[in-house]
Amino acid sequence: MSVFILFPISANAQSGINSPYSRYGVGTLSDVSTGITKSMGGIGAGFRHPNTLNLKNPASYSTVDTLTFIADLGFSLQNGNFSENDVKVNAHNASINHMAMQFRVLPKVGMTIGFLPFSNVGYNFSSEQVIRRDEDGEIIATNAYTGEGGIRQFMAGLGWRPTEWLSLGVNASYLTGDITHYISNTYSSSDVQSRVRTYYTDMAALKLDFGAQYTLTSGDNRLVLGATYTPAQNLESDTYMTDVHSVADTTWLPNAFQLPELMSAGFTFKHKNKMIGADVSYQTWSKASFFGEKTGLDRLSASAGFMLLADDMSKNLFKRTSYQMGVNFSQPYFNVGGSKGPMQFGVSAGFTMPITTAYNSMSYLHVSGEYVRVQPMAKGMITENYLRINIGVTFMERWFMKIMVD
Numbered sequence: 001m002s003v004f005i006l007f008p009i010s011a012n013a014q015s016g017i018n019s020p021y022s023r024y025g026v027g028t029l030s031d032v033s034t035g036i037t038k039s040m041g042g043i044g045a046g047f048r049h050p051n052t053l054n055l056k057n058p059a060s061y062s063t064v065d066t067l068t069f070i071a072d073l074g075f076s077l078q079n080g081n082f083s084e085n086d087v088k089v090n091a092h093n094a095s096i097n098h099m100a101m102q103f104r105v106l107p108k109v110g111m112t113i114g115f116l117p118f119s120n121v122g123y124n125f126s127s128e129q130v131i132r133r134d135e136d137g138e139i140i141a142t143n144a145y146t147g148e149g150g151i152r153q154f155m156a157g158l159g160w161r162p163t164e165w166l167s168l169g170v171n172a173s174y175l176t177g178d179i180t181h182y183i184s185n186t187y188s189s190s191d192v193q194s195r196v197r198t199y200y201t202d203m204a205a206l207k208l209d210f211g212a213q214y215t216l217t218s219g220d221n222r223l224v225l226g227a228t229y230t231p232a233q234n235l236e237s238d239t240y241m242t243d244v245h246s247v248a249d250t251t252w253l254p255n256a257f258q259l260p261e262l263m264s265a266g267f268t269f270k271h272k273n274k275m276i277g278a279d280v281s282y283q284t285w286s287k288a289s290f291f292g293e294k295t296g297l298d299r300l301s302a303s304a305g306f307m308l309l310a311d312d313m314s315k316n317l318f319k320r321t322s323y324q325m326g327v328n329f330s331q332p333y334f335n336v337g338g339s340k341g342p343m344q345f346g347v348s349a350g351f352t353m354p355i356t357t358a359y360n361s362m363s364y365l366h367v368s369g370e371y372v373r374v375q376p377m378a379k380g381m382i383t384e385n386y387l388r389i390n391i392g393v394t395f396m397e398r399w400f401m402k403i404m405v406d
Contacts, residue, residue, distance in 0.1 A: 041326025
């Protein structure tokens with residue numbers, strides 16, 4: 001008989017999450033959606049809107065106009081509910097989603113610089129099991145699991161529009177971070193020796209992302225087709241495993257981590273003041289390594305969204321506000337105890353409202369609500385439900401406008 005008990009850890013600046021599933025792979029993968037696209041289910045491959053930050057496809061950077069400098073910040077507040085059999089635990093977290101800026105560097109060339117997480121690790125849980133019961137009593141084994149850390153990325157990218165209908169882009173990201181996993185096996189009897197294992201990695205790599213967007217326009221209709229490609233990449237890492245049982249034994253693991261290929265495609269279709277869009281992406285995690293072992297699964301993700309665009313000329317605040325909604329799902333990219341990890345489903349809705357106007361500036365507030373369910377595919381695994389509030393602010397300054405003085 002075993003009892004599974006969850007003890008979520010408090011959020012910290014590096015991870016900002018509580019999830020037992022972040023124990024696997026490189027942790028819980030972060031969504032790089034910003035503002036509008038986050039409330040549209042996370043679409044991005046075919047999303048192209050003037051002066052709107054879209055980090056999922058660098059080809060979109062060419063939409064920034066000649067006069068504008070954009071600064072964008074996003075963060076989220078979430079409540080997580082974790083349940084397994086009759087055990088339920090709640091946890092609250094806050095995290096920064098992204099910080100980025102965008103501006104024009106040459107005619108038809110826009111540049112974006114940003115910082116955002118790539119993955120997060122944060123968990124603390126344990127299980128208890130009676131391993132022996134006799135006339136002298138019982139011996140209980142306690143297995144405790146704790147993890148922290150994650151991978152962050154500093155990126156810079158260019159988007160170029162060589163023709164009216166074609167845009168191309170590239171991102172260069174420097175990935176850096178560290179991940180630590182602790183596993184301890186202790187016993188209620190001093191006659192049984194405890195055991196502690198530590199898995200640690202400090203990693204860094206350069207990642208490239210390529211993107212393209214093709215635009216077709218006819219009257220009030222506009223169709224944008226987009227695609228991105230990220231090649232596989234080795235992570236340079238200092239990785240080891242320490243096993244303390246009767247004696248301490250440390251094993252160094254060369255070439256312990258790899259990142260997979262990522263391919264995505266999507267579209268948006270705009271008719272007057274309405275826009276719809278969808279994305280699909282595929283990652284070859286089965287070819288990647290985690291702590292020197294190939295235990296990943298290829299991952300398929302999809303998202304779709306709708307937006308009612310704002311009327312910028314209206315004096316009514318609600319008509320100058322755009323409204324979005326979206327859905328998404330993703331397959332697991334790791335195994336849990338020989339079974340596939342959990343599926344993830346999400347729905348979102350939000351709005352984007354102008355909050356400041358001046359002769360040379362405009363700011364926007366992005367607010368969206370999101371419900372995410374992490375559904376296990378095997379019995380005995382933990383189900384996670386998240387209610388998340390995403391808040392973003394976009395500052396648009398007319399830095400490069402020339403002022404005429406009589």
